[in-house]
Amino acid sequence: MNLDEIRRQCENCKGCELYRTRNNLVFGAGNQNADIFFIGEGPGENEDREGMPFVGRSGKLLDETLNKFGLSRDKNVYIANMVKCRPPENRDPKKDEVTACIGFLKAQIEAVNPKVVVCLGRVSASYFLGKDFKVTKQHGEFKEIDGRLFTATFHPAAILRNINNKPLFEEDIAKIKENDK
Numbered sequence: 001m002n003l004d005e006i007r008r009q010c011e012n013c014k015g016c017e018l019y020r021t022r023n024n025l026v027f028g029a030g031n032q033n034a035d036i037f038f039i040g041e042g043p044g045e046n047e048d049r050e051g052m053p054f055v056g057r058s059g060k061l062l063d064e065t066l067n068k069f070g071l072s073r074d075k076n077v078y079i080a081n082m083v084k085c086r087p088p089e090n091r092d093p094k095k096d097e098v099t100a101c102i103g104f105l106k107a108q109i110e111a112v113n114p115k116v117v118v119c120l121g122r123v124s125a126s127y128f129l130g131k132d133f134k135v136t137k138q139h140g141e142f143k144e145i146d147g148r149l150f151t152a153t154f155h156p157a158a159i160l161r162n163i164n165n166k167p168l169f170e171e172d173i174a175k176i177k178e179n180d181k
């Protein structure tokens with residue numbers, strides 16, 4: 001399936017209750033042949049309003065950090081979330097919501113076919129890298145899964161809450177850039 005076909009399926013999806021309260025589907029954005037694929041948790045208020053992943057302050061921080069290392073959504077990065085519709089009150093997506101939605105994300109990864117997949121924060125890291133994965137301790141570690149490199153780093157919103165971790169976040173992005181070759 002290509003990304004347009006996956007998007008059409010998402011637009012018509014009633015696979016979990018989140019479709020009832022969303023304003024906009026947040027499918028994903030970026031270069032369709034990107035070497036690096038970032039995975040967030042779920043759309044927040046700004047994303048739901050604009051229909052785009054990682055907008056607002058955390059999106060700005062992510063884009064600025066990517067740009068610093070020669071990465072951008074236009075050129076070499078694709079970004080999507082674990083769930084495509086906003087969980088109310090910015091709560092984490094529930095297990096059944098992730099289960100209902102994860103097939104779309106996996107299909108997106110297959111369609112983009114990146115070299116490196118980067119989990120942003122605990123929700124996506126625990127799904128792809130193991131439920132006991134601790135982002136604070138294991139960020140920047142790489143693991144090969146089905147012929148693709150997976151890693152995790154801090155969610156940009158967590159960096160905004162604790163700016164002391166920004167140098168670690170930047171180190172991880174630099175390493176990710178090195179591993180996309």
Ligand code: SF4
Pocket residue numbers: 010013014015016017018019083084085097100101
């Ligand atoms: S979050 Fe995913 S599974 Fe749930 S309604 Fe939206 S697209 Fe469908």
